[in-house]
Amino acid sequence: MAGQVFIGVSGWRFEPWRGNFYPAGLAQAKELHHASRQFNSIELNGSFYSLQRPSFYAQWAAQTPPGFVFAVKGGRYITHMLKLRNAEAAMGNFFASGLFALGDKLGPILWQFPPNFGFHPEVFEPFLASLPRTTAAAAKIALQRDQRLKGRELLEPLHRQRLRHAVEVRHASFVDPAFIALLRKYKVAWVVADTPQPWPLYEDVTADFVYMRLHGATELYKSRYTSEQLDRWAACIDAWRQGRQPADARLISQKLPPPAESRDVYCYFDNTDKLHAPDNARELMTKLGLPLTTSVAGHWTR
Template identity: 40%
Template sequence: MPHRGEPRIRVGIGGWTYEPWRSVFYPKGLPQKRELEYASRNLTSLEINGTYYGSQKPESFAKWHAETPDDFVFALKAPRFATNRRALSEAGESIERFFTSGVMELKDKLGPINWQFMPTKKFEPDDFEGFLKLLPKTVGGRSIRHAVEVRHDSFRTPDFIALVREYGVAIIIAADSHYPQIADITAPFVYVRAMGTTEAEDAGYSEKALDTWVDRARQWASGSMPDGLEVVMPKQHAQVSSRDVFLYVISGFKVRNPTAAMAMIERLG
């Protein structure tokens, strides 16, 4: 495994508690309290969705840190109270509350924060910049990586790309879904949510699709930009020699998501 600090490609799923995964992803008879232990040893990251709906206890974050391998990383969905509001620039209290709720108990296993917006939220430049100004670069001496998941066509503009690039915030790439895809690279890491698994494929994705996603992940990690994705500003992306990549298999035919993620990890070697 690469040493900490080197670019990593991490592949995972959303959450780890899902009844249909039992006896499919999880071995038959595995106690529910050991599902995180099992998932974190077969995947390299998990996106925690529960933080979107409400606060978790600091003890829970500390427990998740303790139950997972040293090089494991969690991405967190930020609370909807910060993003589902008319004036984003007034979200300061919600953002501060989130970072003091116990999330820092994940310590070095805290990965990027996903700030997800409703499909009806339109791009308003001044207000959105006001929101970006509220996102802390560090908390308790630890650097924080931010990513925004925007789902309205009004964000497909050079002004939005330039704005998030100025603040070093990543645009989450919506893949294989009906949401607008904005694959412009605006930060020193890449965050992808692949939502195209189907029941028809044993591994959720076809062999060709799995190979394509793995190839894209490798290109991103090497600092280049893969072809075949929708971008607003084709000839511009954050210039770096390498990047961390976070790829989560989300939604779609959810039962197959762990299989698809593990297939990608296997291909990555």
């Protein structure tokens, strides 16, 4: 049996989408409700910029249908400012800030690193080893939170499940088989990040799932993917979800990934301007034969 495929967008609050992807006159408070009926997953970005609240996560969970999944972006305070050093309290704050309120809609956690952060095994291995593999383990980390979260934390998981983690890197020093080996050792996914910037674009499989971020084919965060480009990504996803590797995969390590009968795939479009992200996401869904809603006179129906 093939793995599950989750396709969506990175974020959902974008002015150009109003009156286009979102029907004219749709209240901003209903945008997530609408978007979550078009896609089966969305990447939650607000958690990257600041600690959210349990009430926010609870509202987002309530607005989305059964089976919907959020990918949650780890805090930039951990990855960009502390750069993983002395981050115990910050990790506690992140996991105590309300993620558990998503219940069974909590999907993979994305850890994105800045372009000026290179590969230091002595820093990365302890981080990868410390990542919680279950919500129960995450709850123990949440106990490390500091006083800033007093009165606004959620320490008890609403749904007990295993957790998945993915890492997106943007420095050439990570193009190293040793880094791929580390990711495989701790079953953390290498993020397949497509971007026109000189950031690493490779497709090594390092976990029991694949995580993709499509930032734009020719212009960062803006350019549309052509049908031909989406054909290639659809072929990759089809191979990955069947536990195979694409024949033309761009690889850092020549060692084969761990064998699998299937793998889940999470794919998020981050080319947000001018409607490219939702349009491209829906087109890719069509190519993969996933259920799709349709637009009639500016309104969306099943």
